[in-house]
Amino acid sequence: MSNRINFINPFGSSSYDEIILKTLGHYAASDTILHVTHLENCPSDIDFFFSKHMIEQSLYEAVIVSQEQG
Secondary structure, three states: OOEEEEEEEOOOOOOOHHHHHHHHHOOOOOOEEEEEEEOOOOOOOOOOHHHHHHHHHHHHHHHHHHHHOO
């Protein structure tokens, strides 16, 4: 059985998904399936306190969904 890792990009944009996958892919074991997803409906700028809270809530929900999907 292979391991599955879902790296959740905390920005509300897919802009960094590919570079994250390329960077982390070199460190994953050969039997590891690496997924990179990003948060939906979140600001892509986390420099503000309000944005940070929106991202934290969305990240928590994304972790639950990822866990349910295995």
